[in-house]
Amino acid sequence: MIRSLLRRRNPRRGWSNTVAATGWGESTYAELAWDKSRGASKRWAIIGVVVGGLIGVIAFAPAAWLAGAVASATNQRLLLADARGTVWSGSAVPVLTGGPGSHDASALSGRMEWTLGLKGLGLELLARQSCCLNGTVAVQVKPGFGRMNVTLVPPLGGWIGQWPSAWLGGMGTPFNTLQLGGAIRLTSPGISFESVQGRWLVRGRADVELVNASSRLSTLDSLGSYRLTLNGDPSGSGASQLTLSTTEGALQLSGNGTWGANGVRFRGEARAASGDDAALANLLNIIGRREGARSVISIG
Template identity: 35%
Template sequence: MNSGWRRLLAVLPWLVIAVVSCGVTLVAMMPAAWITPQFAKATQGHVNLIEPAGSLWHGSAALVLAAGPDAGAGTLLPGRVQWQTAFWPLLTGHLSMSMRQTPAMPDPIQVAAAPRGAMISAGQIAVPAALLAGLGAPFNTLDLHGAVQLSWTPWRLLGARTYGQLVVTLTDMSSRVSPVKPLGSYRVALQAQGDTSTIDLSTLNGPLMLSGHGAITATTTSFHGKASAVGAASDNLAGLLNLLGRPTGDGAIALDYTR
């Protein structure tokens, strides 16, 4: 073995260490901006992370929730989302993250993803009522105010199929177009069952009574319900009811939507 080969063999371990060190450093410093577009893509613009800081492993970003696919009409939540990503699961093709939004989310959630599916652990988050305006008419006209909380069971995605339950609780809602305050408290339950989902609306309390049932598939959305007023506030709620839908002739308003 000549002297050139001996020098190469002597230097080779140090070259390997240098390459590995550079690779680990690059991975450790992978910017948070690399991950934020994936949330908008996976949720069709409903969940958006903006103004990212830190790295993929330890980072944070502002959270924008959009009721529709237009992120520009979304609602910015106070505080920031913070996350931590485990390194070793990535070596087996799995993603494991812990995420928390302060102060709206009291407990962190776990996000796990693999080539064939993903799961988000159960959790809850308080959101501004202004988020409802992103649904369009009549919500943008009503300008609703009150406490809105989202809670969900473990949410699973298997290919194009989704499984889980999301419950939206609206407490002591009021509107700028109605003198009756509060209008009431309501519960909206979305049940994802693979290729189809169902949505149910019910009234918890209040003079404005809302109810309905709907179904959502990949190509169609339909909802059929009704709105009515009870008690002494009925006369003061007549104008608001006319904004919600068409009269059915029995003092109620039809809440029908099909796409």
């Protein structure tokens, strides 16, 4: 029986010796390690291709993407038509419209050029347009957790730009009826808009001036010049102040209001200067609700 047991054990010792002699075990482990390494290399190669593709898409993102974002943010009222180049460096023709479904549109002469780059923890947009902007105008965008800050950085002197009043006709009623002449001028010492949980807060000040205005609804060569001032609320309550005043002219405009979470609320009036009632009668009927000699302006 002992010899029988020894004979049964000998084949096992022979098998072990064969494995040790041929190195089959080490070869199998090496192949497994090679397969694992090759699989990891393939995965890293795929990741590299994907990352490289994303970087390429971002670096060469077409200008049309920025145009689409602007159109969406303004509910189709401001369009960047014929956009060329990339998101980072491109040009387009600014067009004002009456919004979705509107047949009114008005384009500026000449193209607006821009460059977009990193600025600190955000982005900075530099815009130039020979017809209308005062040199290079900077807009800085800083995203955050649940908020976003947009700051307009004016050139020296605070004068940002000037546009023909006729451009407003593209927005439809009542501007297409008024057919304004003159110029619109934007000035500001600096102003920022911050979105916090869907609510916009304004800090700083901006003045929109209507200079030497005219209208086809009046026989007067000039109606006058006017200023609409937006004053942000430093307390952060979200209620920014609006003030309308007349600089000079036959048409006298005045009013006050707010811009906040509930939109724009404004109350004002329009009157004709002494002796100009007949020349401004049609215009006063269009501007607001007539109450005797004045026309009441009510928004919101």
